[in-house]
Amino acid sequence: MYRYDNYDQTLVDERVTQFRDQMTRYLDGRLGEEEFRPLRLQNGLYIQKYAPMLRIAIPYGMLSSDQLRRLASIARRYDRGYGHFSTRQNLQLNWPAIETVPDILGELAEVQMHAIQTSGNCIRNTTSDQFAGIAADEVEDPRPWCELIRQWSTLHPEFAFLPRKFKIAVTGASSDRAAIQVHDIGLRLWRDDEGEVRVRVLAGGGLGRTPMIGDVVRDDLPWKHLLTYLEACVRVYNQFGRRDNKFKARIKILVKALGIEEFRRRVDAEWEHLKDGPQTLTPAAVEAAKTHFPEPERRPVSDEAIAAYEQQRQEDRALARFVTNNVTDHKVAGYKAVTLSLKRRELAPGDVTSDQMEAVADLAERFSFGEVRVTHEQNLVLSDVPVDQMVALWQALDELGMANPTVGTLNDIICCPGGDFCGLANAVSIPIAQALQERFEDLDFLYDLGPLDLNISGCMNACGHHHVGHIGILGVDKKGEEYYQVSLGGNSTDDASLGKILGPSFYREDVPDVIDKVLKVYVESRHADERFLDTYRRIGIKPFKERVYA
Amino acid sequence: MPDQQPTVARTLLKKGQPETDTWALSRDSEALPEQRPAIVPLALWLDAKEDSGLAPWLPSDTALDSELAKELASAPRIAIDFPAFTDGRGYTLARMLRERFGYQGEIRAIGDVLVDQLYYMSRCGFDALALRDDQLLEDAQRALGAFSVSYQPGVDTKEALFERRLREGNHS
Numbered sequence: 001m002y003r004y005d006n007y008d009q010t011l012v013d014e015r016v017t018q019f020r021d022q023m024t025r026y027l028d029g030r031l032g033e034e035e036f037r038p039l040r041l042q043n044g045l046y047i048q049k050y051a052p053m054l055r056i057a058i059p060y061g062m063l064s065s066d067q068l069r070r071l072a073s074i075a076r077r078y079d080r081g082y083g084h085f086s087t088r089q090n091l092q093l094n095w096p097a098i099e100t101v102p103d104i105l106g107e108l109a110e111v112q113m114h115a116i117q118t119s120g121n122c123i124r125n126t127t128s129d130q131f132a133g134i135a136a137d138e139v140e141d142p143r144p145w146c147e148l149i150r151q152w153s154t155l156h157p158e159f160a161f162l163p164r165k166f167k168i169a170v171t172g173a174s175s176d177r178a179a180i181q182v183h184d185i186g187l188r189l190w191r192d193d194e195g196e197v198r199v200r201v202l203a204g205g206g207l208g209r210t211p212m213i214g215d216v217v218r219d220d221l222p223w224k225h226l227l228t229y230l231e232a233c234v235r236v237y238n239q240f241g242r243r244d245n246k247f248k249a250r251i252k253i254l255v256k257a258l259g260i261e262e263f264r265r266r267v268d269a270e271w272e273h274l275k276d277g278p279q280t281l282t283p284a285a286v287e288a289a290k291t292h293f294p295e296p297e298r299r300p301v302s303d304e305a306i307a308a309y310e311q312q313r314q315e316d317r318a319l320a321r322f323v324t325n326n327v328t329d330h331k332v333a334g335y336k337a338v339t340l341s342l343k344r345r346e347l348a349p350g351d352v353t354s355d356q357m358e359a360v361a362d363l364a365e366r367f368s369f370g371e372v373r374v375t376h377e378q379n380l381v382l383s384d385v386p387v388d389q390m391v392a393l394w395q396a397l398d399e400l401g402m403a404n405p406t407v408g409t410l411n412d413i414i415c416c417p418g419g420d421f422c423g424l425a426n427a428v429s430i431p432i433a434q435a436l437q438e439r440f441e442d443l444d445f446l447y448d449l450g451p452l453d454l455n456i457s458g459c460m461n462a463c464g465h466h467h468v469g470h471i472g473i474l475g476v477d478k479k480g481e482e483y484y485q486v487s488l489g490g491n492s493t494d495d496a497s498l499g500k501i502l503g504p505s506f507y508r509e510d511v512p513d514v515i516d517k518v519l520k521v522y523v524e525s526r527h528a529d530e531r532f533l534d535t536y537r538r539i540g541i542k543p544f545k546e547r548v549y550a
Numbered sequence: 551m552p553d554q555q556p557t558v559a560r561t562l563l564k565k566g567q568p569e570t571d572t573w574a575l576s577r578d579s580e581a582l583p584e585q586r587p588a589i590v591p592l593a594l595w596l597d598a599k600e601d602s603g604l605a606p607w608l609p610s611d612t613a614l615d616s617e618l619a620k621e622l623a624s625a626p627r628i629a630i631d632f633p634a635f636t637d638g639r640g641y642t643l644a645r646m647l648r649e650r651f652g653y654q655g656e657i658r659a660i661g662d663v664l665v666d667q668l669y670y671m672s673r674c675g676f677d678a679l680a681l682r683d684d685q686l687l688e689d690a691q692r693a694l695g696a697f698s699v700s701y702q703p704g705v706d707t708k709e710a711l712f713e714r715r716l717r718e719g720n721h722s
Contacts, residue, residue: 005715007699007711007715010698010699011697011699011700011701014696014697014698014699015697017696018693018696018697021692021693022666025689030686030689031666035635035664035666038635038636039666121636121638148712151701151711151712152701152702152710154701155670155697155700155701156701156702157641157669157670157671157673157674157700157702157704158638158641158642158645158670158674158704159638159641160638160641160667160670161635161636161637161638161641161667162638163638227710235642238638238639238641238642239639239642243637243639273649273650277703278703278708278709278710278713279702279703279710281712282713282716284716285710285712285713285716288712288715288716289712
């Protein structure tokens with residue numbers, strides 16, 4: 001993974017010094033609340049409902065074991081001994097004291113981490129495919145490109161005060177696992193007939209109050225122009241994005257207002273001046289970025305060992321369930337990627353204790369070259385596990401409570417922190433997730449339902465991605481009371497779609513029954529092996545509506 | 551700050567150093583002030599640009615095309631207004647004046663100009679910073695030098711860090 005050189009290290013160290021100074025000026029009154037706000041946000045610090053929240057950047061979801069150990073010790077020392085992995089592949093601490101944040105950032109800098117631009121109206125952490133570099137369907141490893149984007153966007157002098165936040169996601173595989181169609185800018189790396197990398201650039205996707213699927217601005221951008229083209233896109237947004245209404249300030253509103261043709265025309269006009277400028281990438285620059293992501297030195301796994309693994313899998317039903325749901329094929333024979341489920345009833349989705357973080361760091365070193373990845377579904381991944389170690393890893397994960405064989409099922413709920421923590425939320429979300437996990441815990445039932453994304457957001461900011469859940473649940477506030485709106489048919493992958501609202505919202509205690517009815521309609525109506533999403537697309541929302549509101 | 555009386559900024563940082571400001575700033579969009587030299591709204595300046603004691607200030611929503619840039623080329627200095635410190639359009643305007651239209655004169659930030667924006671402003675081509683009245687000079691000078699390294703090229707450096715690394719050879 002990417003390792004800092006002196007320049008990177010100097011920059012994050014100077015950032016800590018800068019923030020310490022800003023914090024001092026805030027605490028002694030030289031810096032007002034309003035003026036401090038964007039400064040703290042661009043260092044990840046929110047002032048929340050009950051306590052501050054610090055969002056730590058995990059660039060494109062990649063962590064080393066020593067970084068994870070440091071996160072564990074920070075959570076223990078400065079917080080309450082746990083952290084929350086978010087849908088943007090970051091880690092959030094829910095209870096740090098404001099005045100300790102410069103010290104936390106200092107500790108992060110020691111392990112090449114930071115909280116730069118994890119919030120605020122600027123370019124945020126670039127997200128990507130959790131199986132980058134190991135997926136069998138990958139045409140180009142997105143990580144070096146993500147790193148180039150990270151550097152370009154970090155402390156970009158022109159784009160620190162955009163109209164609103166700006167999120168970029170990148171995929172280099174044929175199946176999109178990075179939800180690029182619902183980001184401000186989505187990038188898909190592909191190869192042309194000559195084998196050269198090209199970039200499809202989408203703009204104007206996003207969730208929140210006005211969810212939209214991104215439009216293609218440019219289909220075949222040659223790789224060397226990636227950064228200048230991004231700069232042109234963001235510059236057009238900076239100049240023309242609305243600043244009079246924060247709910248209409250995202251780039252999606254601009255793209256929609258102008259139309260994609262006019263938006264493209266403006267971007268191209270801007271790009272004319274930037275193209276071939278000093279940010280044009282060279283083969284040497286890309287090569288240098290790629291050297292940070294070498295293939296790990298995987299020892300060969302023999303055919304006999306692979307056969308033995310397959311044998312064990314057939315003989316042990318519990319192992320088979322784990323492998324079917326939580327293990328992903330790898331481009332190298334004899335290796336697998338293993339998803340560690342952070343969805344268990346004892347803890348909120350995405351929450352991990354410091355002890356567990358340390359245990360995962362140990363497992364990463366023992367089984368997967370000391371690297372861990374964070375997924376936007378709020379799970380963790382060990383990306384390079386030899387199959388002859390699978391049983392040992394599985395048993396260790398079981399002891400840790402991270403072997404729930406439910407990845408990709410109804411139980412693998414994406415969920416924001418909601419009203420229990422977040423100052424923006426209209427309603428709680430974690431208790432809804434827990435009630436659903438309790439109601440639908442029977443594994444055979446979950447497997448029978450097949451792949452099912454259920455996403456919960458506590459407000460329309462949509463951190464829980466409810467619009468793109470096959471089933472989405474949104475907390476709404478009506479005259480001070482919490483209600484829940486259910487939508488169906490959303491999807492974040494290649495054939496992305498936005499969910500349609502089922503009808504009037506429900507009381508919190510009725511949500512499990514409502515979901516039960518929705519599932520019954522699916523089970524009764526589905527064709528053999530048809531996914532929930534496909535049944536919904538075939539029969540439409542009406543039968544679901546009729547059952548739920550009968 | 552719809553102050554109708556022309557004011558002389560109390561603190562001006564010019565290329566990082568404090569300087570006594572001799573230019574009055576007028577926000578009156580109806581008529582030119584009596585004082586000279588004075589920075590006046592762009593629209594008024596365009597009709598009076600032969601007066602060498604006048605310079606324009608640009609609102610943050612100025613559409614800066616090559617036609618306007620041609621007019622501005624003769625301005626003795628150009629100010630760009632920050633109506634609120636959260637309005638980031640002025641950064642783009644300054645970069646375009648410097649990098650696209652090659653403006654060599656002073657580019658001055660006016661309005662809601664706070665200590666913690668100065669580093670970004672200086673990278674975008676502002677060489678004169680008319681701080682908001684309540685801002686402290688020593689904080690400002692410290693903030694200007696907050697970073698000794700940057701990833702992107704800007705008006706201050708023409709080389710992206712990825713190129714500089716290659717030029718210098720691998721180091722760690």
